Amino acid sequence: MTAVALDQYLMSVLKADKTGSNEVKLEAGNKNFDLFTIYLENHDTDVHHYRMDVSTIIYVVNGSVTIKSGEKSLNLKSGSVLLLTENSKYSVLNQSKDALITKFKFQPGFEYRKFFNDFACKGIEEEAIVDKIARSLSEEHVLWMKNSPLTRPSQIMRHIIDGYLNEELFTRALIGAELTVMLIISIRNQRMVSSTSLDKTKFEKKALDNYIDNNFEDISLSKTAKYFGFNPNYFSNMVKQKTGKSFVDHVDDRRMQEAKVLLAQPDISLKEIISRVGYSSKSFFYKKFNDYYQITPAAMREELFRDAGIHLR
Numbered sequence: 001m002t003a004v005a006l007d008q009y010l011m012s013v014l015k016a017d018k019t020g021s022n023e024v025k026l027e028a029g030n031k032n033f034d035l036f037t038i039y040l041e042n043h044d045t046d047v048h049h050y051r052m053d054v055s056t057i058i059y060v061v062n063g064s065v066t067i068k069s070g071e072k073s074l075n076l077k078s079g080s081v082l083l084l085t086e087n088s089k090y091s092v093l094n095q096s097k098d099a100l101i102t103k104f105k106f107q108p109g110f111e112y113r114k115f116f117n118d119f120a121c122k123g124i125e126e127e128a129i130v131d132k133i134a135r136s137l138s139e140e141h142v143l144w145m146k147n148s149p150l151t152r153p154s155q156i157m158r159h160i161i162d163g164y165l166n167e168e169l170f171t172r173a174l175i176g177a178e179l180t181v182m183l184i185i186s187i188r189n190q191r192m193v194s195s196t197s198l199d200k201t202k203f204e205k206k207a208l209d210n211y212i213d214n215n216f217e218d219i220s221l222s223k224t225a226k227y228f229g230f231n232p233n234y235f236s237n238m239v240k241q242k243t244g245k246s247f248v249d250h251v252d253d254r255r256m257q258e259a260k261v262l263l264a265q266p267d268i269s270l271k272e273i274i275s276r277v278g279y280s281s282k283s284f285f286y287k288k289f290n291d292y293y294q295i296t297p298a299a300m301r302e303e304l305f306r307d308a309g310i311h312l313r
Contacts, residue, residue, distance in 0.1 A: 006061070006158060006161065006162060007061065007062050007100060009165075010026075010040060010061060010100050010102075010161075011100065013026065013040060014040055014042060014043060014100075017042065020042075021042060022041070022042050022048045022092075023039040023040065023041060023042065023103065024039060024040040024042055025037065025038075025039050026038040026039065026040060026102075026161075026164070026165065027165075028164055028165070029164065029165050029166040029167035029168070029171070030167050030168070030171050030172075033164065033171055033172055034107060034172070035106065035107065035172055035175060035176060036057075036104045036105055036106045036107065036110075037104075037105050038102055038103065038104055038105075038161065038164055039102070039103045039105060040100070040101065040102060040103075041065070041092055041095070041099070041101035041102075041103065043095060043097075043099070047091055047092070047093045048091065048092040048093075049089075049090075049091045050089065050090055050091070050092070051087075051088075051089045052084055052085075052086060052087065052088050052089070052090075052105075053086065053087070053108070054086055054105050054106050054107065054108055054110065055083075055084065055085055055086050055105075055106045055110045055111065055112060056083075056084045056088075056103055056104060056105050056106065057081060057082070057083055057084070057103070057104040057106075058076070058080075058081070058082040058084065058101065058102070058103050058104075059080070059081050059082075059101075059102045059103075059104070059157045059161075060076045060077060060078050060079065060080045060081075060099070060100070060101055060102075061078065061100035061101070061102055061157075061158065061161070062078050062098055062099065062100040062149075063077075063078060063095065063096040063097070063098040063099030063100060063101075064076065064077045064078065064094075064095075064096045064099060065092060065093075065094060065095045065096070065099050065101050066092075066093050066094040067082060067090055067091070067092060067093075068090060068091040068093060069084075069088070069089070069090045069141070069142045070089075070140075070141075070142075070210050070213055070214050071206070071209075071210045071213070074142075074144055076144075077148075078148070078149045078154075079146075079147040079148045079149040079150075079151060079153075079154035080144065080145065080146055080147060081144075081145040081147060081153065081154075081157065081182070081186065082142060082143070082144050082145070083112060083137065083142065083143040083144075083145070084141065084142050085112065085137050085138070085141045085142070086111075087141070087217070088141035088142060088214075089214070090142070102161060112133075112134065112137050113134040113137070113138070115180075115183075116130045116133055116134055116183075118180070129187065133187070139211075139227055140214070141214055145183075145186040147186060151185075152182075152185055153182045153183075153185050153186045156178050156181060156182040156185075157182060159178060160175050160178050160179065160182075163175055163178075205242065205243055207228075208224075208228075208239065208243075208250065209250070209254075211224060211227060211228075212224075212250055212251055212254050213254060216251055216254045216255050216258065216277070216278055217276065217277065217278040218278060219251055219278065221235070221236055221247050221248075224247065235247070251278075252288055252292070253292075255277040255278055255279070255288075256277075256288065256289065256292045256293070258276070258277045259273055259277045259285075259289060259297070260293075260300065260304075262276060262277070263297060263300055263301045263304055264301075264304040264305075264308065266305065266310055270282075270297060270298070270301075273297075285297075
């Protein structure tokens with residue numbers, strides 16, 4: 001269908017939705033299509049918070065939207081493409097009235113690195129570019145590709161949505177090929193914008209906080225030091241000297257803050273909370289929590305429920 005017809009159809013889907021959900025699922029024309037599922041971001045005045053369990057591509061079909069990832073706010077306009085890795089967290093805010101935001105949620109197990117690795121032949125320059133992209137996604141969990149509505153990548157994305165909605169033969173193979181073309185052209189045009197402008201040869205506490213915020217569930221001193229470009233021992237001493245707290249203390253602080261937020265949600269069990277904040281031992285988590293808040297997790301949860309007026313019995 002034409003660009004105008006596609007926009008009208010997507011807007012009609014949003015207007016017809018009565019579920020009140022933040023996301024509206026678009027049904028694939030071919031019921032056997034298994035590469036991804038497309039969703040539309042619903043319109044309301046609330047901020048939508050997400051924690052992705054699968055790799056996702058956000059494509060702005062029309063209008064504009066602000067996506068907050070970590071400490072960075074990304075102002076996406078029509079044509080923009082945003083790649084988000086599995087386990088990334090982001091918020092959707094400030095949608096324009098005419099915004100049409102699509103989200104391609106890939107099947108579990110889909111990895112961008114494997115996808116990008118197929119791009120490179122044997123050229124050193126190509127390999128270096130692919131490695132840089134994969135490293136950026138691994139460290140920052142997000143990659144922004146700035147395309148305008150008139151550029152070829154944006155037109156390809158519209159064609160992909162159209163193909164997804166229609167029942168045609170070889171849809172999966174064609175869409176997979178089109179995704180590859182879209183990404184390669186975006187890379188060639190050098191229109192990718194990193195979510196941070198961090199100079200990794202320097203240390204900044206704000207940058208450390210941002211890195212921990214995005215990685216606290218699965219983090220280590222060695223990986224963090226490598227990200228900032230330092231030897232682990234040197235990095236550990238530098239963090240202590242410049243902040244007055246050890247690297248482990250910074251990580252524990254962030255995990256405890258997240259644990260309190262999760263404890264306020266009645267549909268999440270203590271076992272799941274322990275796993276989601278990055279601890280493998282229940283007893284160790286309880287000790288850390290007691291030391292930090294001077295109260296048990298169960299008692300904290302009761303207080304939070306009482307303050308929120310939540311009665312489970």
